[in-house]
Amino acid sequence: MDAISGAIATEPCQLTAAEAAALIRNKELSCEELVRSCLARVDSRDADVRAWLWLDPDHALRRARELDKLPVKGPLHGLPFGVKDIIDTFDYPTTHNSPIYDGARVGRDAACVAIVRGAGALILGKTDTVEFASGGRKALTRNPYNFAHTPGGSSSGSGAAVGDFHVPLAFGTQTGGSHIRPASFNGIYGIKPSWSLLSREGVRMSSITLDTVGWYSRSVDDLILVGSAYRLAEDDTPVAVKGLRVGLCRSPAWDAIEPAGTAALETAAKRLGDTGAIVEELVLPAPFDRLLEAQNTIVTAEGGVSFLPEYTNAFALLAPDLRAKVENEITREALLAAYAVADACRPVFDGMFGTSLDVVLTPSAPGEAPLGLHTTGNAIFNRMWTLLHVPCVNIPACRGPLNLPVGVTLVGPRLTDARLLAIAKAVAPVIDTDPKAGLRDLWTLP
Amino acid sequence: MDAISGAIATEPCQLTAAEAAALIRNKELSCEELVRSCLARVDSRDADVRAWLWLDPDHALRRARELDKLPVKGPLHGLPFGVKDIIDTFDYPTTHNSPIYDGARVGRDAACVAIVRGAGALILGKTDTVEFASGGRKALTRNPYNFAHTPGGSSSGSGAAVGDFHVPLAFGTQTGGSHIRPASFNGIYGIKPSWSLLSREGVRMSSITLDTVGWYSRSVDDLILVGSAYRLAEDDTPVAVKGLRVGLCRSPAWDAIEPAGTAALETAAKRLGDTGAIVEELVLPAPFDRLLEAQNTIVTAEGGVSFLPEYTNAFALLAPDLRAKVENEITREALLAAYAVADACRPVFDGMFGTSLDVVLTPSAPGEAPLGLHTTGNAIFNRMWTLLHVPCVNIPACRGPLNLPVGVTLVGPRLTDARLLAIAKAVAPVIDTDPKAGLRDLWTLP
Numbered sequence: 001m002d003a004i005s006g007a008i009a010t011e012p013c014q015l016t017a018a019e020a021a022a023l024i025r026n027k028e029l030s031c032e033e034l035v036r037s038c039l040a041r042v043d044s045r046d047a048d049v050r051a052w053l054w055l056d057p058d059h060a061l062r063r064a065r066e067l068d069k070l071p072v073k074g075p076l077h078g079l080p081f082g083v084k085d086i087i088d089t090f091d092y093p094t095t096h097n098s099p100i101y102d103g104a105r106v107g108r109d110a111a112c113v114a115i116v117r118g119a120g121a122l123i124l125g126k127t128d129t130v131e132f133a134s135g136g137r138k139a140l141t142r143n144p145y146n147f148a149h150t151p152g153g154s155s156s157g158s159g160a161a162v163g164d165f166h167v168p169l170a171f172g173t174q175t176g177g178s179h180i181r182p183a184s185f186n187g188i189y190g191i192k193p194s195w196s197l198l199s200r201e202g203v204r205m206s207s208i209t210l211d212t213v214g215w216y217s218r219s220v221d222d223l224i225l226v227g228s229a230y231r232l233a234e235d236d237t238p239v240a241v242k243g244l245r246v247g248l249c250r251s252p253a254w255d256a257i258e259p260a261g262t263a264a265l266e267t268a269a270k271r272l273g274d275t276g277a278i279v280e281e282l283v284l285p286a287p288f289d290r291l292l293e294a295q296n297t298i299v300t301a302e303g304g305v306s307f308l309p310e311y312t313n314a315f316a317l318l319a320p321d322l323r324a325k326v327e328n329e330i331t332r333e334a335l336l337a338a339y340a341v342a343d344a345c346r347p348v349f350d351g352m353f354g355t356s357l358d359v360v361l362t363p364s365a366p367g368e369a370p371l372g373l374h375t376t377g378n379a380i381f382n383r384m385w386t387l388l389h390v391p392c393v394n395i396p397a398c399r400g401p402l403n404l405p406v407g408v409t410l411v412g413p414r415l416t417d418a419r420l421l422a423i424a425k426a427v428a429p430v431i432d433t434d435p436k437a438g439l440r441d442l443w444t445l446p
Numbered sequence: 447m448d449a450i451s452g453a454i455a456t457e458p459c460q461l462t463a464a465e466a467a468a469l470i471r472n473k474e475l476s477c478e479e480l481v482r483s484c485l486a487r488v489d490s491r492d493a494d495v496r497a498w499l500w501l502d503p504d505h506a507l508r509r510a511r512e513l514d515k516l517p518v519k520g521p522l523h524g525l526p527f528g529v530k531d532i533i534d535t536f537d538y539p540t541t542h543n544s545p546i547y548d549g550a551r552v553g554r555d556a557a558c559v560a561i562v563r564g565a566g567a568l569i570l571g572k573t574d575t576v577e578f579a580s581g582g583r584k585a586l587t588r589n590p591y592n593f594a595h596t597p598g599g600s601s602s603g604s605g606a607a608v609g610d611f612h613v614p615l616a617f618g619t620q621t622g623g624s625h626i627r628p629a630s631f632n633g634i635y636g637i638k639p640s641w642s643l644l645s646r647e648g649v650r651m652s653s654i655t656l657d658t659v660g661w662y663s664r665s666v667d668d669l670i671l672v673g674s675a676y677r678l679a680e681d682d683t684p685v686a687v688k689g690l691r692v693g694l695c696r697s698p699a700w701d702a703i704e705p706a707g708t709a710a711l712e713t714a715a716k717r718l719g720d721t722g723a724i725v726e727e728l729v730l731p732a733p734f735d736r737l738l739e740a741q742n743t744i745v746t747a748e749g750g751v752s753f754l755p756e757y758t759n760a761f762a763l764l765a766p767d768l769r770a771k772v773e774n775e776i777t778r779e780a781l782l783a784a785y786a787v788a789d790a791c792r793p794v795f796d797g798m799f800g801t802s803l804d805v806v807l808t809p810s811a812p813g814e815a816p817l818g819l820h821t822t823g824n825a826i827f828n829r830m831w832t833l834l835h836v837p838c839v840n841i842p843a844c845r846g847p848l849n850l851p852v853g854v855t856l857v858g859p860r861l862t863d864a865r866l867l868a869i870a871k872a873v874a875p876v877i878d879t880d881p882k883a884g885l886r887d888l889w890t891l892p
């Protein structure tokens with residue numbers, strides 16, 4: 001710890017993924033050194049943070065030594081990933097934080113995991129999650145910036161593990177706001193890609209229309225690096241912040257905003273404006289007001305379908321709120337109406353981009369991470385975008401009155417994820433003016 | 447075999463699922479007797495039919511004896527199921543008929559399997575399939591009515607196993623026409639439910655927008671019986687064929703029809719009309735002409751996403767046509783346009799029902815099962831309905847010039863599966879005028 005001075009990364013676990021990958025490629029850092037550093041960080045912090053449900057240090061070190069002997073497999077060679085425990089891995093149990101699947105092993109990687117492994121990634125372990133990412137038990141994970149606060153959810157462990165420098169990269173998922181909200185609360189970067197862009201095979205299903213796999217990191221470069229494994233071609237068209245047309249969208253959920261959320265959004269907008277971006281209020285047309293209700297209808301009705309196996313076979317061990325999904329009384333008409341609202345809004349939103357709009361700027365959460373672990377915060381600023389199937393990127397923006405991180409979300413039209421990442425790369429240095437804050441704050445904590 | 451006379455079922459494997467379930471419930475038949483009879487049928491036929499990729503008679507008999515000792519678990523107690531080998535089962539390998547997954551075991555049931563097990567079903571084994579239900583290798587399965595002909599695909603083994611009396615019930619899947627077409631070619635009943643009605647968790651993903659799990663049987667009662675395990679509430683509103691408003695839909699694919707397909711459709715329509723149904727031609731409006739192309743665009747683009755793990759990690763063992771999906775050059779605009787066509791047509795189709803239409807009657811396939819195992823036939827009459835997310839039921843209608851079965855499809859609006867099954871139950875005796883044909887023909891074959 002003495003080696004840290006002026007928040008300059010000198011321990012390997014403090015590196016971003018792109019920094020570590022470059023050092024590994026140049027033989028200036030071994031995979032084993034990186035994993036040892038990550039494991040030491042976990043060791044010193046996880047009694048408090050509790051990000052991990054399963055970690056096997058010996059297995060991870062063995063794998064790191066194997067990777068050190070191999071030629072570079074791909075862009076993620078040797079980079080440690082956390083995997084939300086609703087995502088299958090062949091070598092660890094997948095419990096969904098459910099007593100039904102305590103210790104259950106599947107023996108097959110989820111698609112998202114198999115692909116990063118193929119690119120050289122090292123799966124460090126499984127991170128805690130809200131039960132099935134849907135209800136029931138909360139994760140035991142705590143916010144690394146203040147253990148009395150939630151790290152958000154349902155991707156609680158993955159968000160905290162990346163925020164607290166246990167791993168440079170991790171997988172989360174989003175059905176409502178489970179991926180972007182924890183990114184905001186833990187002061188990290190995260191992308192929830194367009195629906196259908198990335199296979200969700202081997203990821204516990206909650207809602208077929210909504211569930212989306214995303215990833216976390218501590219820089220936009222790292223988001224792009226992981227994207228390359230998914231053949232998300234890098235967008236080389238230059239992006240200038242000067243002249244960038246930004247739609248400031250307070251969204252139909254604006255009533256739920258808190259002062260810290262307003263401050264983050266307006267700070268980000270002002271910084272962009274000061275740098276030459278053209279920031280204008282974007283008010284969505286009336287049908288968009290119905291998206292929140294539609295998302296709720298779909299997540300309930302499709303959740304009923306998804307939890308029927310456990311309802312049938314393990315009723316006593318299924319959480320009451322998940323049983324209630326199976327017993328929902330949503331009518332066919334209501335579900336079809338919800339699908340119709342989404343079907344109608346998606347192309348309208350896509351069509352807003354082009355001549356007068358490059359990117360949407362909108363809140364990632366109402367404000368700072370709430371106090372207590374009985375809640376994971378409010379997904380109201382995320383749910384609409386999930387249903388729209390559009391890509392979202394969280395950018396850390398500032399700190400709130402409790403010195404907890406608050407982020408903002410960039411949104412693009414469907415299936416322009418590479419372009420959105422290119423825009424995020426250009427605007428991140430403008431919005432995230434203190435990128436070393438986490439490094440500084442989390443190493444000086446007791 | 448001597449016991450068979452006049453095509454009356456006297457061996458347990460000849461029973462429908464509903465018949466067997468009633469006998470088991472009344473202790474007039476044991477689960478073990480039923481499984482022994484099924485295994486004997488497999489033993490005598492499968493060297494030719496080749497429906498099964500994995501069968502463990504000892505395991506199945508053990509499970510049957512366990513079920514005989516238990517109180518009746520549910521409506522499917524003791525009923526043997528075949529499971530298409532892209533669907534996970536905890537006790538057998540799941541190979542997807544791919545060399546990449548030779549002998550691979552997952553250790554967890556797919557949702558559809560877990561639910562029927564909870565209702566007492568017995569999983570007899572895994573049935574052959576087109577590789578990943580998508581391309582590459584064909585199943586080795588042959589049509590039980592003529593071994594020189596295809597049983598259809600990709601649910602080849604499941605269709606043939608039910609048609610040839612190896613099991614009363616089996617799971618298939620449909621992304622294009624993989625479930626309904628084999629039902630037609632094997633002279634059996636099958637339902638492809640509405641998309642999102644039944645969890646597809648644990649079923650190999652090919653296209654998230656299209657993949658749908660269905661089941662096969664030899665009667666409508668059996669389709670309803672399995673549906674009850676999925677909480678598909680039975681529709682008690684009486685259905686009279688007299689006055690039933692049937693839309694005879696030749697569909698935008700009509701150019702592909704063969705004489706046997708025309709005969710099946712017109713025979714079914716005539717029988718319905720003669721029984722008092724009001725059969726009128728239904729011509730779909732112009733946008734529906736674009737559904738076939740849209741389905742092709744979606745299956746290719748989403749297939750590229752689904753096969754990226756194997757492309758990344760097992761390129762040499764991935765079939766060239768599946769590699770080509772990953773390398774597809776479908777643009778964002780083309781994929782979004784395909785989604786838009788489907789989004790626009792779905793509510794239009796749903797809206798046709800009600801005041802002047804109760805059910806659509808349409809071909810299940812161009813005609814009889816084609817000669818040879820190099821093809822599984824043409825899915826052109828199924829693909830549009832799969833993309834529309836509507837429920838489809840195959841009803842055997844007649845024999846073609848080669849004495850091979852030809853079916854017709856009943857279609858209802860989205861999420862009216864229980865109603866469609868009730869209609870199917872009423873019209874099946876009218877359309878399927880020789881329900882014992884399979885029993886008679888397949889037992890007198892050499």
